[in-house]
Amino acid sequence: MSNVRVRFAPSPTGFFHIGSARTALFNWLYARHTGGTFILRIEDTDRQRNTDEALRVLLEGMRWLGLNWDEGPEVGGVCGPYFQSERSAIYQRYLQRLLDSGRAYEKDGAIWFRLEGERYTAYDDFKKQEVEKVRNRPVVIEDAVRGRVERTEEQDFVIFRQNGEPVFHFVNVVDDIEMGITHVIRGEDHLSNTSKHVELFEAFGAPLPVFAHIPLILKESGPGKMSKRDKGALIEEYEQRHFLPEAVRNYLCLLGWNPKDDQEKMTIDSIIESFDFPGINKGNARFDERKLSSLNTAYLRELPLESFCWLARPILNQAGIVAEDSNEDYLQKVLALCQPKARSLETLAEFVAYFFSDTYEVDAKAEKKIHRDANWQESLQQVIAVMHAVEPFSAETIGASLEKAAAEAGIQPFAWFPLIRFAVSGQSGGPDLMPLLETLGKECVLSRLHGLAKC
RNA sequence: CUCCCGUUCGUCUAGCCAGGCCUAGGACACUGGGUUUUCAUCCCAGCGACAGGGGUUCGAAUCCCCUACGGGAGGCCA
Numbered sequence A: 001m002s003n004v005r006v007r008f009a010p011s012p013t014g015f016f017h018i019g020s021a022r023t024a025l026f027n028w029l030y031a032r033h034t035g036g037t038f039i040l041r042i043e044d045t046d047r048q049r050n051t052d053e054a055l056r057v058l059l060e061g062m063r064w065l066g067l068n069w070d071e072g073p074e075v076g077g078v079c080g081p082y083f084q085s086e087r088s089a090i091y092q093r094y095l096q097r098l099l100d101s102g103r104a105y106e107k108d109g110a111i112w113f114r115l116e117g118e119r120y121t122a123y124d125d126f127k128k129q130e131v132e133k134v135r136n137r138p139v140v141i142e143d144a145v146r147g148r149v150e151r152t153e154e155q156d157f158v159i160f161r162q163n164g165e166p167v168f169h170f171v172n173v174v175d176d177i178e179m180g181i182t183h184v185i186r187g188e189d190h191l192s193n194t195s196k197h198v199e200l201f202e203a204f205g206a207p208l209p210v211f212a213h214i215p216l217i218l219k220e221s222g223p224g225k226m227s228k229r230d231k232g233a234l235i236e237e238y239e240q241r242h243f244l245p246e247a248v249r250n251y252l253c254l255l256g257w258n259p260k261d262d263q264e265k266m267t268i269d270s271i272i273e274s275f276d277f278p279g280i281n282k283g284n285a286r287f288d289e290r291k292l293s294s295l296n297t298a299y300l301r302e303l304p305l306e307s308f309c310w311l312a313r314p315i316l317n318q319a320g321i322v323a324e325d326s327n328e329d330y331l332q333k334v335l336a337l338c339q340p341k342a343r344s345l346e347t348l349a350e351f352v353a354y355f356f357s358d359t360y361e362v363d364a365k366a367e368k369k370i371h372r373d374a375n376w377q378e379s380l381q382q383v384i385a386v387m388h389a390v391e392p393f394s395a396e397t398i399g400a401s402l403e404k405a406a407a408e409a410g411i412q413p414f415a416w417f418p419l420i421r422f423a424v425s426g427q428s429g430g431p432d433l434m435p436l437l438e439t440l441g442k443e444c445v446l447s448r449l450h451g452l453a454k455c
Numbered sequence B: 001c002u003c004c005c006g007u008u009c010g011u012c013u014a015g016c017c018a019g020g021c022c023u024a025g026g027a028c029a030c031u032g033g034g035u036u037u038u039c040a041u042c043c044c045a046g047c048g049a050c051a052g053g054g055g056u057u058c059g060a061a062u063c064c065c066c067u068a069c070g071g072g073a074g075g076c077c078a
Helices: A018-034 A052-064 A089-098 A168-178 A194-203 A235-240 A245-254 A270-273 A288-301 A305-318 A328-338 A348-355 A364-371 A376-389 A395-409 A418-426 A433-440 A442-452
Strands: A005-008 A038-039 A102-107 A110-113 A118-124 A130-135 A138-145 A146-152 A157-160 A184-187 A210-214
Touching: A005 A018, A005 A184, A018 A038, A018 A210, A018 A245, A018 A270, A089 A102, A089 A110, A089 A157, A089 A168, A102 A157, A110 A194, A110 A288, A110 A364, A138 A194, A138 A210, A146 A194, A157 A168, A157 A235, A168 A194, A245 A288, A305 A328, A305 A348, A328 A348, A328 A433, A364 A418, A376 A395, A376 A442, A395 A433, A395 A442, A418 A433, A418 A442, A433 A442
Parallel strands: A005 A038, A184 A210
Antiparallel strands: A102 A110, A110 A157, A118 A130, A138 A146
């Protein structure tokens, strides 16, 4: 156990943003890498939007990604409470220290932090007004990701609002001091705030934590960082779309960090082992769902069949494809056939639909392809004749019969495959054809072949 | 407007700190082949980038400066 203490300090907003999730992930990884402590602290100083539901979404998202916390809500810890709304007494104590040392003062009913330095007034083109500024010494931030960063804070800032509530900068620093946070890992959008925070740490005479500002996640298309309204911005979305959490987590690791050895699909243990600040990039990373999907497919394919079935069953039930009390053996057989071919759990229902019902989508492209062969009707009749004769109706016997018939007709047996597949599934792709036919059964196969012949 | 950060294939990135090993490597996507009786995997190949300009140097993707572009911050939001 090292003395590293990191924290993820989200404000419950009702959704779990992918950028927040990645910040949580990096903190968690660093804690696990160093054998330190990962703390979850809820920054609920804000108004009405902090509801129980908002907290639930957050905690569920954390659990879904497998980010367990060592101190925080539900698990407690020595530095509690872990909700800022319950820490008022601590903030009052710290405020008193600043008041006593003359580093805080009241103005307009709010309490301000006083910077040290020579005061003057200047016109602020952003605020479009005259403001008091301070000729202050620059704050030096030794950032673990970006190196030395200098920034000068030049205006006093509010630390307690008129309504008596402390503001983010104040509570954030106080809690980090109180909780013994050693490393502050957060998004680059906080880099500019860091000078305020350093001023506060110093005013309290507290040692500075190591700061590590990680790059932001940019939206997939268009300018700017990912915002909650963008597609793919919320962790809940991936859960609902049945992405595998290991895949999402793996992808998130790669957004702004890499192990520098060309590895991409990695176990979480190997990521924990190699995760460190030098591997974190400085430039922002653009989100790319295609890459996430390819990772997701890779994870899906290597799931044990048992796990695959366990995940697939409720999805198919919910989609109305498979009844709750359906034939277990048949379902197992279908899923075993489909796992190596399916791209995602999200699309699994449509992928397997034709196994469970005679009404299923017909792929227009596949149909066009079939019709392109002028003799397709004739071929279909030949296939029907073959299928009629197959007994027993097993993958091996069907294959052998087709091969024999094809040889007699002087063609390659696989020339019929796309036609057969389309006739029984309406698709151009899918599981291995022979086992597929065996699984559907003779009656169903013949009926569908005849069905297509009538068209 | 001010301040801070960044900039290698379409995207994620390796290389940059310790300049020559870079005709810039990998992955996703895309295209074309091959394996597979179909489908999918898999394999091979192709496509494709050092933002621009100056400097330092025998030599720069790598060091320095400028410009451009991108991102962030500048709330009694977090």
